Amino acid sequence: MRISPALENNTFEATELSAPKKSWHHTLIGHPLRTADAPHQTIGKTVGLAVFASDALSSTAYATQEIMMILAIAGTGALRNVFPISLAIFTLMVIVTISYEQTIHAYPGGGGAYIVARDNLGELPAQTAGAALLTDYILTVAVSISSGVAQIASAFPELYPYRVAIAVGMVFLVTLINLRGVKESGTIFAIPTYFFVIAMTATVILGFLRVFTGTLGQVVNPPELSLERAAEMVTPFLLLHAFASGTSALTGIEAISNGITAFREPRSRNAGITLIWMSSILGSLFLGISFLSSRIAAVPSEGETIISQLARTVFNGQGFPYLALIGGTAVILIMAANTAFADFPRLGALHAGDGFLPRQLTFRGSRLVYSWGIVALAILASLLIILFQASVTRLIPLYAIGVFLSFSLSQAGMAKRWWKSGRLKPGEEVVEPGSVIKLDRHWLFKMVINGFGAVCTFVVMIVFAITKFQDGAWIIIFLIPTMVTAFFAIHNHYKTLARKLSLEGFKSNSRVTRHRVVLFIAGVHKGSLIALNYARTMSMDVTAIHVSIDPNETQKVREKWELYGQGTRLVILDSPYRLLVEPMMEYINKLLATRQPTELLTVVVPQFVPAHWWENLLHNQTALLLRFALLFKPGLVILEVPYQV
């Protein structure tokens, strides 16, 4: 920092702040970045697909399996329903994709459910959508990492007992990468994402070729079907239940709409094209995997994943192609958590910016990322993994419900927006915080699409909540309203504070008729006399206070004060119960009780500052205790005058 001779000027600016010093954590997360470097940190379509698609694409690794897990309750015969159910989910996927494509173009500044709901439906729906998405991002991390570890454990069963520790370690790794910042993590993630897409596509195509040539058999040595519940009939409820589990395939589709600002210009176009690519890949892989799994009679199991069974059947054993696919799947799953790490802090910052979450979430760390949000996400996801022992099947009932709530609110908001657009005259504009509304010729058509999407996703959410209520969905149904309540409590705090601090009608009442200074002294020595000198520069109205515990000590203080006290009045407070802070507090309370409004009261405490920390143990921390006791007293200032030796 260069302090120019203009130090005293009213408009002085010290611009040359020296760069932060090298520190241990810079080697982990990289050297600090300037705020001015921020706009360069954007990405193109190719890297964008890698960053935002990993969440959506990776769900192909578990969605089919989770459908089968539910169907298996009615026995292996019921497993043939997996493909029809997958088709229904595919249809839903098409509807949601079209809806979001419209959203991306309407909200080039980022059109997550939160912003769309806020601009079109109001604060309560917006906070609800936000809460739903935040819980969902945490679950994305927990589910993806758990599934990734499950893939690894399928290939190397001896790792199964250590799955929780491995999963938490993975969360830590992804956290570190994200603390470095989005661009670098994009580059790191591009290669494996494309590797997974190619490997999985190749597997599915080879599988189909073998089906058509009639050479694809059934799984050799499938894992045993673990029937926790008694065999049931294939009821409509069971089918809906299985469908609900499969909707986890849709999670992650919304990621791009939240992250439009991370794309290179033209943002909306780039983001929209990326979305369509992503959904096409996702849909085809999901359908292909479901079809083939059913064909080879794969059996859902916690011990070996469906992907593993499919791969070793298609490739005739666990050779290199098998390992490549399992490895690729595991890596993309673990990286899928990265999508949540990109979006959770961004959404948290949006909430915080609107005053519904602590302001600290809007601060960007030394690497220009929202460090607080990243760390919070890492902690919460790790807790979930530990609590649910890294089991995907146990985590799934908590999962997609939040996503569908936000889908539904977002599309309802979009429908409302098209309706507003239809009310406008040509050339007329309505400017909202998140976007600008103009008349759209196709507003009715677009409104119907988004409205239909809203209804569909709402129905799916209800189905999910009912069929999975007792498996864990109740936790989320309870959690989201709790979060919304907390958000409004926080908002209320900031609003109240802003109103109370507002300068509207503020009269600068700087007239002070009396500035009374109370100086506490434990003894008469250099430290207390330095404090006395300081107190006398503030006001001539100084009273020294000594709490008397030992009469001999008090007599000494009294005599020395006659000599060195510069005539300042000394009040002795007797303390028959050998208390220090309480008599001081009582004295101050008496002073406050008789105080005039234009009177200032300052409490000065000499504070010994040792050369070594351990020397603190050899002294009373009276100043500290007094400070805590006085912190909540309105209208007085407490001040420690330090003396170093």
Added chain:
Amino acid sequence: MRISPALENNTFEATELSAPKKSWHHTLIGHPLRTADAPHQTIGKTVGLAVFASDALSSTAYATQEIMMILAIAGTGALRNVFPISLAIFTLMVIVTISYEQTIHAYPGGGGAYIVARDNLGELPAQTAGAALLTDYILTVAVSISSGVAQIASAFPELYPYRVAIAVGMVFLVTLINLRGVKESGTIFAIPTYFFVIAMTATVILGFLRVFTGTLGQVVNPPELSLERAAEMVTPFLLLHAFASGTSALTGIEAISNGITAFREPRSRNAGITLIWMSSILGSLFLGISFLSSRIAAVPSEGETIISQLARTVFNGQGFPYLALIGGTAVILIMAANTAFADFPRLGALHAGDGFLPRQLTFRGSRLVYSWGIVALAILASLLIILFQASVTRLIPLYAIGVFLSFSLSQAGMAKRWWKSGRLKPGEEVVEPGSVIKLDRHWLFKMVINGFGAVCTFVVMIVFAITKFQDGAWIIIFLIPTMVTAFFAIHNHYKTLARKLSLEGFKSNSRVTRHRVVLFIAGVHKGSLIALNYARTMSMDVTAIHVSIDPNETQKVREKWELYGQGTRLVILDSPYRLLVEPMMEYINKLLATRQPTELLTVVVPQFVPAHWWENLLHNQTALLLRFALLFKPGLVILEVPYQV
């Protein structure tokens, strides 16, 4: 507290401090006591024996057993040596008792090893004696409680696995009793101490009667002899080793000489008589138990104590008399810890008063006891119990070495004192901190007695250190010098501090040529303007500082400051790396670098004080961070102006 209208008088004293409010911990440890109540808290001989003798007497419960534990290494045949060894220890006991009787009369104000060594031998021997005694008190608690739990586990073997938890619970109980204060704990302890003395005496007498009538057989079903080491020969080393273990019988004899001030007047006479009673009871019981244990062929074991084997042999089974003795022994052992709880804090306060331990140890708590010392002892003893799994045999090698070091130093000091006494003329007096030396007619005789005691106990200490070095004595041999070093480091700190704070040659340099006030503001609102007003009462030389992270925010601050800043100059610090505290620190460092000696620098930070603690989570703790960063900067005052809403 009554604040009279004389508030402004120089000699005002606010004597009527209201008694402390009822609090949860008063129900545990009793209502606060006034300092003026202190002299009434003394005790007579009967209660004194109960308070101070429990340590010494209770060692009869394990001393015999620990001798046998060592002898058993050479097989059951070696156990017949237990009585001759006990006789040797008895002789040592007589020597030490006579020595201490002389000490009590010479030091009516309390003549522990620390004071005697300090007055006659100098600071280093005194600190060594003190360190030895302090470690020993901690071990007294650990050994006594562990042995008490072992007695209980002998009667109820199903409790054996929970012995550590039970022992720690007992420590907690004794701690509570001691936090209430000495008189009450004396009363509580008198009944069980006398119960033990009567029960144990009755058992020994009945045992001897049965020996003389030839009706005392051997132990039925003795515990198995656990031979950890290969059978050895009965070597002189083994006999000395067993002797060393038995010297634990002497621990506690010094307790009365430390605690003379707790006795009613005439102190020395009362304390001296109590000492002789105590030693007589201790010696007879110890010899009796050793004789009978050998006679009934008791076998030392961690599972069943010797006392338990003796009792069920004398009483022919585990009926009511057996349970009464075991119960009484267990209770006295647990209460023996009380002796240490009476003496450890008192000795700690002596060290602290001389500036060798933190001053806080001299403060008496609301019940007039040295609460800090009591709590410290409880924590350290609990740690030892957990570390050594409440095993007496594993704790014993750490035990008596400290006691014998302090015995030896104390008696050497006494010998030196008699020698000084012999140099005086009749009527002449030397006044020392702890006592007054006059010519004593029998000075030569008394010097020989104390000198002989010093030599004997020194030799025993050396024997102990050598024979038990590898069993754990090395810990104490390492610990005591470390403690002494720490004591001198603390002493050095206080001496240096006192010199630096000394007012000798102090010139009151209250001339201040400039008082510069730096005010940090995050924004312009009521809170920062209240701080500005305050700053302006201190000095007209106020500079407001704003750290700029967001340029838009900074522009707003600049504009609002024009309006509300009362013309105070505003400095904007650009922070391209989005840091808050670091730019402030850099600015302050620059100011400090160019400061004149007569210039004062005060840093003012507006501090938001929330109505509820959780609201703190919604705000940056900039003031707190800045405070920590500035605490070690010499020569500036930091001051938070609070604003409550």
